[in-house]
Amino acid sequence: MIIASRDYAKSTQAARSLITETGNSDVTAMEMNLGSLNSVRRFGVDFAARALPPIGAIVCNAAIQVISGITYNDDGYETTFAVNHLGHFLLVNLLLRHLNDRARIVVVSSGTHNPDQFTGMPKPDYRDAISLAKPELSTDPSNAGRRAYTTSKLCNIMFTYELSRRLKAEGHDKICANAFDPGLMPGTGLARDYRPFQKFIWNFVLPALRVIPGVNSTSKSGIDLARLVLDSGLEGVSGKYFVGRRSVPSSKESYDERKAAELWESSVTMVRLKPEETILGMVN
Secondary structure, eight states, X not given: OEEEESOHHHHHHHHHHHHHHHOOOOOEEEEOOTTOHHHHHHHHHHXXXXXXXXXXXXXXXXXXXXXXXXXXXXXXXBHHHIIIIIHHHHHHHHHGGXXXXXXXXXXXXXXXXXXXXXXXXXXXXXXXXXXXXXOOOOSOHHXXXXXXXXXXXXXXXXXXXXXXXXXXXXXXXXXXXXXXEOOBOTTSGGGTTSOHHHXXXXXXXXXXXXXXXXXXXXXXXXXXXXXXXXXXXXXXXXXXXXXXXXXOOXXXXXXXXXXXHHHHHHHHHHHTOOGGGOSSOSOO
């Protein structure tokens, strides 16, 4: 198991804890910042140089939610879109050649991607990928930041479905790609950009509501996520959206193949993906 994180000290501690708890010494921490394309590429080079066994699964679990306004990373892209989508897009493509022939890819999304589901968040607004990467100035920074998050979660699902289609089309039909909604998980670091009162609600009030369906602990959601990676009964299942342990329909827009292809091809351009860096075709 490799834990890739921008905070190498924390990921190293997590690796040590797993080794202690499980007795499995084959857990390693590696540094990678999904908000930096150069960092993702360095990770890919470092991984390849280690001559490790083929990968059995990739879990794209990182996410950021910025409510203080629109910000940009060093590559010039809006931070939420860069971390939640572009970083994962590049990472997965760089690692595809290192997968075993029955590997699983799980992309963590959110119910907030669905405008028909009440979440208290703004509805996603997907026009095209460049509008997300370089958005117009907003008169409502907080709402713009939260909408960037919900739209990035829609991108996660469209990316997953397009990845599954492309893998099958190019003969890699035993490699599976699925999206996962872990539910609302109060107490996590997702609220790091919240105001003090909002952080208090997130960290101390909402955790008491875990008896309500859809409000989960990190432990419960982690077990459900691990099932998508390990359950033999899910072998061959690809292009699906799971809420907890159930495969359910995602939003209507998430099945738009034209938008998904545009997102893929625009992402190829934005991350400057080269043909030799991926096993998939560059365009539709």
